[in-house]
Amino acid sequence: MEIGVTLRNMGEQSTPGTLLRCALAAEERGFESAWVVDHIAIPPHDAEGSNGRYLDPLTTLAWLAGATSRLRLGTSVLILPYRPPLATAKTVATLQELSGERLLLGVGVGWMAAEFKALGIARKERGRRTDETLAFLHRCFADDVMEAHGQPFLFRPRPARPPILVGGSGAHALARVIAYGDAWLPMPAPLEELAVAKRTLADMAGRAGRPEPGLTLLGRIGSDGDAGARTLADYRELGAERTIASTRYDDADDYLRWLDGLAAMRERVM
DSSP, rough: OEEEEEEEBGGGGGSOOOOOOOOHHHHHTTTTTEOOOOOSSSGGGGGGGTTBBBOHHHHHHHHTTTTTTEEEEEEEEEEEESSSSHHHHHHHHHHHHHHSSEEEEEEEEEOOOHHHHTTOOOGGGGHHHHHHHHHHHHHHHTTTTEEEEEEEEEEEOOOOOOOOEEEEOHHHHHHHHHHHEEEEEEOOOOOOHHHHHHHHHHHHHHTTTSSOOOOEEEOOOOOOOOHHHHHHHHHHHHHHHHHEEEESSHHHHHHHHHHHHHHHHHHHHH
């Protein structure tokens, strides 16, 4: 099981110096990947912990790609209905190309009504828009010659399609994993619920004649080494191919101390 870590691309911790120091420290300590989140328009009443400061996830990862060499770079998750499909595909392909194909594309439908309103997008259309973008992404990475709105065009550069990790829970999310995803990226949930959903996903994959999708799990892991090691062990036993460990931190020094603790937990379990 691989272990990735979250980076705060929001709030006071999203300064260039802090982001870069944290990402380089994660790479130096041998963690597989670093992950950022996606918010575009946080309303004032919901800005606690970030003060409304959010860096664009794909721009942030592109910047970090130029400063790292091995660390994989993930979105957890990119809200697909916020952005037009063609522009999204071009940005994703560019980041995949310039990073040396290190992108892990976690995607989701979104939930915050205020952001949909600010973007002028009907929240009830989020599922349809997400599916349309995912289908378009698959087509773009399959052929140099594409068409949109009746207009042919060349989709270049065309690196290998990044792995698509579909977020969400429930029947719609699982169906989306089977239709478009390489892996499932659910929100944290009790192990029993995750195990039931994983078996359901395996059954759906079998009926669809495709391999069982991978499983990447998010886990809040604090400074308690015993509890953190148990979480990692439980996720590995469940069959996760990756755990994305997250924590809250005040500054880079705080984050580096947490990374060292997480590395020790990893040694106990792996």
